[in-house]
Amino acid sequence: MVHRSKKGWERETRGPSLLRFPDRAASFTTTSDAPVEPLYTADDLAGFDPDLALGYPGEYPFTRGIHPTMYRGRLWTHRLFSGFGTPTETNARYKYLLKHGQTGLSVAFDFPTLMGYDADADRAIGEVGKCGVNISSLKDMEVLFDGIPLDRVTTSMTINGPAAVLLAFYLAAAQKQGVPLSRVGGTVQNDCFKEYIAQNSYAFPPRPSVRITVDMMAYCAKDVPLWNTISISGYHIREAGSTAVQELAFTLADGIGYVQAGIERGLPVDDFAPRLSFFFNAHNDFLEEIAKYRAARRMWATIMRERFHAQSPRSWMLRFHTQTAGCSLTAQQPYNNVVRTTIQALAAVLGGTQSLHTNALDETLALPTESSARIALRTQQIIAHESGVVNTIDPLAGSYCVESLTHQMEREASAYIDKIDAMGGIIAAIEAGYPQREIANAAFRYQQQIDQREKIIVGVNDYVTDDSETLQILRIGDEARAQQVERLASVRAARNPGQVAATRAALQSACASDANVMPRLLDCAHAYCTLGEIIETMKSVFGEYHDPGIF
Amino acid sequence: MMAGKRYRILVGKPGLDGHDRGAKVIARALRDAGFEVIYTGLHQTPEMIVSAALQEDVDAIGLSILSGAHMTLFQRVLDLLRSKQAADILIFGGGIIPEEDIVALKTLGVAELFTPGTRMEEVVTWLQGALAARENCQKSD
Numbered sequence: 001m002v003h004r005s006k007k008g009w010e011r012e013t014r015g016p017s018l019l020r021f022p023d024r025a026a027s028f029t030t031t032s033d034a035p036v037e038p039l040y041t042a043d044d045l046a047g048f049d050p051d052l053a054l055g056y057p058g059e060y061p062f063t064r065g066i067h068p069t070m071y072r073g074r075l076w077t078h079r080l081f082s083g084f085g086t087p088t089e090t091n092a093r094y095k096y097l098l099k100h101g102q103t104g105l106s107v108a109f110d111f112p113t114l115m116g117y118d119a120d121a122d123r124a125i126g127e128v129g130k131c132g133v134n135i136s137s138l139k140d141m142e143v144l145f146d147g148i149p150l151d152r153v154t155t156s157m158t159i160n161g162p163a164a165v166l167l168a169f170y171l172a173a174a175q176k177q178g179v180p181l182s183r184v185g186g187t188v189q190n191d192c193f194k195e196y197i198a199q200n201s202y203a204f205p206p207r208p209s210v211r212i213t214v215d216m217m218a219y220c221a222k223d224v225p226l227w228n229t230i231s232i233s234g235y236h237i238r239e240a241g242s243t244a245v246q247e248l249a250f251t252l253a254d255g256i257g258y259v260q261a262g263i264e265r266g267l268p269v270d271d272f273a274p275r276l277s278f279f280f281n282a283h284n285d286f287l288e289e290i291a292k293y294r295a296a297r298r299m300w301a302t303i304m305r306e307r308f309h310a311q312s313p314r315s316w317m318l319r320f321h322t323q324t325a326g327c328s329l330t331a332q333q334p335y336n337n338v339v340r341t342t343i344q345a346l347a348a349v350l351g352g353t354q355s356l357h358t359n360a361l362d363e364t365l366a367l368p369t370e371s372s373a374r375i376a377l378r379t380q381q382i383i384a385h386e387s388g389v390v391n392t393i394d395p396l397a398g399s400y401c402v403e404s405l406t407h408q409m410e411r412e413a414s415a416y417i418d419k420i421d422a423m424g425g426i427i428a429a430i431e432a433g434y435p436q437r438e439i440a441n442a443a444f445r446y447q448q449q450i451d452q453r454e455k456i457i458v459g460v461n462d463y464v465t466d467d468s469e470t471l472q473i474l475r476i477g478d479e480a481r482a483q484q485v486e487r488l489a490s491v492r493a494a495r496n497p498g499q500v501a502a503t504r505a506a507l508q509s510a511c512a513s514d515a516n517v518m519p520r521l522l523d524c525a526h527a528y529c530t531l532g533e534i535i536e537t538m539k540s541v542f543g544e545y546h547d548p549g550i551f
Numbered sequence: 552m553m554a555g556k557r558y559r560i561l562v563g564k565p566g567l568d569g570h571d572r573g574a575k576v577i578a579r580a581l582r583d584a585g586f587e588v589i590y591t592g593l594h595q596t597p598e599m600i601v602s603a604a605l606q607e608d609v610d611a612i613g614l615s616i617l618s619g620a621h622m623t624l625f626q627r628v629l630d631l632l633r634s635k636q637a638a639d640i641l642i643f644g645g646g647i648i649p650e651e652d653i654v655a656l657k658t659l660g661v662a663e664l665f666t667p668g669t670r671m672e673e674v675v676t677w678l679q680g681a682l683a684a685r686e687n688c689q690k691s692d
Contacts (some may be wrong), residue, residue: 111567111618115594123596126623127567200569200593241572327572331667352655364667365647366619440575447576451670473649476619549592551562551575 006043014038031455032243033445034408040400046052048403053298057393059313061301063294063406064394065352066317073392077355078380079156081323083108083133084367085480086145086487090133092537094148096370102377106156106357107144108132108367109166114201116162116535119484124236129480131367133156136484137530139491141169142176147472150174154319154353155186156231156362161203164191164212165534168521171224175526185226186279187321190216191233193254193426197435199236200547203535206427208542212517213258213264217272219518228277230258231321237435239280239327241443244292245409247281249416250426250435256417257426259308269308273315277354283325283343289344290396291405293351296320299410321355322348329364333459337361342379349383350396366473432452433550440551503527504537511541558682559609563591563600566626568618572644573667577613580671581678597627604632604640610682611641621648621656631659641685643678645669 028036037044055061058068067073080097082105083090094105110132112124118136119128128134135141146157150173159166167188174184192209195202202209213230234251242250253384255276264273280296284287300318304310324344329337345358358376360368368376384390396402403464423429430436449455456462507520517538524534564571566631571593582588589607604612609639616624625644632638638660645665648656653664662681665674 111620114569115567117567123567126620127618130619131568195569200571237573239578365649440579443572444579446577447580449669451672457668461670470650475649547571547592547594549590551578551588551590 006039006041009041018239030244031283032245032287032442032449033449034243034245034288034412037404037466040404042400044400044404048407050102050398053403054397054409056514060305060316062297062317063351064397066297066319066354070352070393071349072393075153075384075390076349076353076380077104078102078377078384079104079106079321079355079357080373081108081158081357082368082373082398083110084131084474085133085237085476087133087135087140088283089480091144091146091148093370093373094144097373097377098148098153098310098319100374100377101381104154104156104355105148108156109157109159110134111201112136113166114159114161114532116165116203118488118530118532120488121532124481126478128478128484130476132445134480134484135166135169136488137491137532138169138525139487139528140484141166141173145173145177149179151179151183154226156189157186158189160189160195160199160201161209162190162531162535163188164216164521164524165531166516167216167227168525169531172522172525176335181224183226184224187228187231187270187424188216189231189232189233189279191254191279191349193257193430194233194236194250196430197237197254198240198242198248198439198547199233202545204539204542205545206430210257210261210427214261214267215516215518216264217258217275218265218267219239219515219516220275221267221271227275229272229275229278231279232258233279235279235281235323237439238283238325238381240439241327241446242439243442244285244288245412246416246435246438246442248292248296248299248409249413249420251278251280252296252303252413253417253420253426253429255300256303258286260425263308269304269310270312270315273304273308273310274312274317278318278320279323280320280322280348280353282322282348284328284340284344286343286347287402287405288409289347290351291402293320293348293353294394294402294406295413297352298406299413319354320355322351323357324359326359326363329359329361330457330460331364331546333465334361334365334460334469337364338375338379340385341376342547345383346387346389349389350394352394362471362473365471366475369472369474372471405482429456433548436548491528491530499527500529500533504529507534508537510543511538556686557585557587558611558678559589559607560585560678561589561591561604561607561609561612563595563603563612563614564593564616565595565597565600565614565624566616566618566620567594568616568620569593570617571615573617574615576671577615577645577674580675581613582681584675586678597624597631600628601631601635601637605637606636609640610685611643611678614642614644616644616646616648619647621646622652625656625661626651626659639685639689641681643681645674
C-alpha cells in the first residue's frame with residue numbers, strides 16, 4: 001500500500017473541511033505556549049528508533065521508566081508535604097496521615113526555619129508556624145518524630161539554605177531513637193541553585209553553598225547511604241512562572257552543576273550520583289507534562305553516561321518526586337481544584353514518578369485542613385487502585401503525539417543547557433541573572449495571556465460565578481510562636497554552655513578550612529545549639545546572599 | 552499611558568517568604584503602565600521598606616505577602632509611616648489573604664488588597680484612580 005502522507009491529508013481532507021469548520025483559535029498551544037500540531041502521525045517521528053530513544057523499563061536511556069517492574073512491583077510513594085504550627089501539632093498530623101495510608105513523610109518548614117532564624121528572633125515575628133512547622137533546635141526535631149520510628153519511614157525535608165543543619169538535627173534525632181545512621185532514609189531538598197533562580201530561601205552565596213552541598217554528598221555517601229542528598233528541583237522554577245521546557249532545562253543544568261562540583265572535589269561520580277534525586281512540577285497540560293518527565297529521564301541518562309562517564313546504571317537513572325502545581329489552583333470555585341489536581345497527578349503517574357504530593361483544594365488559601373489533605377491523599381489512592389493506569393508500564397509510549405512532544409521537549413531543553421554551558425555553567429548563569437530573567441519573562445507573558453483570555457482558567461477568566469463558596473480554612477494563631485519561644489528558652493536553660501561554645505567554635509574552623517562540616521554540625525545538634533546560632537556561625541565565615549531584585 | 556505626573560511606586564516584599572512571582576509581575580505591569588517602579592527585592596523588614604519609601608519619595612507602597620504574616624507586617628509598616636509623618640503614602644497590597652483579614656487590614660488603613668486571580672489592569676486602574684483622588688484631596692487641604 002502506498003504511504004499516505006500527513007501533508008496529503010492536510011491538503012486534501014483537512015483543508016476543505018476547515019473551510020466549513022474553521023479552528024476555534026488562530027493557534028493551539030500548551031500551557032507553556034508551545035505550539036501543538038492538529039495531528040501527529042508517523043511522519044512526525046521520522047528517524048525515530050524505539051531501541052535508541054526508548055529502550056526498555058529499567059534499561060538505558062530509561063525513557064520508559066527506571067524500574068523494570070514499575071507500579072506492578074511497587075506503587076509510587078504517597079507523600080504529602082505537611083507541617084504547620086508547633087512540632088507537637090505537626091507530629092499529630094503525621095500520625096493521622098500515616099494512619100490513613102500515607103507511605104512517607106514530607107516536612108514543610110515555616111519561613112523562619114527555611115531562612116535560618118530561631119523562633120525567638122525579631123525577624124520571626126508573625127511568621128512562626130504559619131507556612132510550615134517551626135524547628136529551632138534538635139529538641140523540636142525530637143518532638144516532631146516522637147513515636148515515629150525513623151528506621152521505618154522515610155522523610156523528605158524541604159529545606160535548602162540551612163539544609164545541612166536540619167539534616168544534622170534529623171540524624172541526631174534518629175540516633176536518640178537508637179536508630180543507626182546506616183538505616184536512616186530520606187531526602188533533603190538541598191538544591192541551592194534553584195533557590196537563587198526561583199525559590200529564594202537561601203542562606204549563603206552560591207559558591208559556599210555548593211561547598212556545603214558537596215560536604216553533604218561526601219558525608220552521606222559514606223555514613224548515611226540511604227539518604228538522598230539533593231532533590232534537584234524544577235518545582236519551584238515552574239511555580240515562579242517558567243515554562244515546562246525552562247523547568248526541565250534549568251533543573252538538569254542545576255544537576256550538571258552539582259555533579260561537576262562533586263567531580264571537582266575528587267569524589268568518584270558513581271559514589272554520589274546514585275543518591276541525587278529530582279523533583280518536578282505537574283501542571284495542567286497533561287500531555288506536555290508527561291513528555292517532560294519522559295524527556296527528563298532520557299536526557300539525564302545521556303548526560304550522566306556521555307558527559308560525565310558514569311559507569312553505574314544507578315547513576316544514569318533519574319528518580320523523581322512530583323508535586324501537583326500549587327500555582328494552578330484557584331481561589332475562585334475552589335472545589336474545582338480537586339479536578340485539576342487529579343489531572344496533574346495522573347500525568348505524573350503516566351510519566352513514571354517515584355513519589356507524589358497532591359495538593360489539597362484549599363492550598364491556594366491556606367495550609368490544608370485534615371479533611372482537605374485526606375481528599376488529596378485519596379486522589380492518589382483512586383489513581384492507584386481504580387484508574388487502571390498502573391497495570392502496564394509507560395502506556396503512552398509510541399503515541400505519535402507523546403513521542404513527538406518528548407522529542408520537542410528534549411530538543412528545546414538541550415538548547416537552553418548549551419546556552420548555559422556557553423555562559424560558563426549554572427553558577428555563572430545565575431550570577432548573570434539569566435534563568436531569573438527568562439522565568440520572569442515567561443511569568444509575565446503567562447499573566448498577559450490569562451488577562452487577555454488567550455488562556456482560559458475556569459472560574460477565573462471564564463465560567464465565573466458570583467456565589468462564593470467559602471471554605472473552612474486552617475488558621476495558625478500567634479500562640480505557635482509563644483509556645484516555640486517557651487520551648488527554646490527551656491532548651492537554652494538546660495544545655496551545657498561550654499559545649500555549645502566549643503561545638504560552635506569547631507564548626508567555625510571547619511567552615512574556614514577544607515574539613516567536612518557535617519560531623520561538626522552533628523556535634524552542634526547534640527549540644528542543642530539552635531538553628532539560628534549555627535547559621536550565624538556559618539554566615540560569619542561564608543557571608544550572606546541578598547536578592548538582586550530583578551523584575 | 553498616563554498623562555501628567557509620573558507617580559513613584561515602591562513594590563516591597565516584607566518578611567521571610569520567597570514568593571516573588573506576583574510582586575515582579577505587578578512591578579512590571581505598573582512600569583509598563585507608566586509608573587516609576589522601585590522594587591525592594593525579597594526579605595525586607597518593615598523598617599527597610601519604610602526607609603526606602605522615604606528615601607525614594609514614593610507616592611504609594613505595594614506590599615506582597617504570601618506567608619500568612621500579613622497582619623503583623625502591614626501593621627508595622629503603617630505604624631512606622633505614621634511615626635515618620637508619612638502616613639499620606641498610599642498603602643496597598645496583595646497575596647494570600649483571607650477575606651476577614653482583608654476587612655481588618657482596610658480598617659487599619661490599607662487602601663486596597665488584591666488576591667490571586669486579579670487582572671494586572673485592575674491593579675493599574677485602581678492605583679491610577681486612588682492616586683488621582685489622593686492628589687485632589689491634598690490640593691483641597
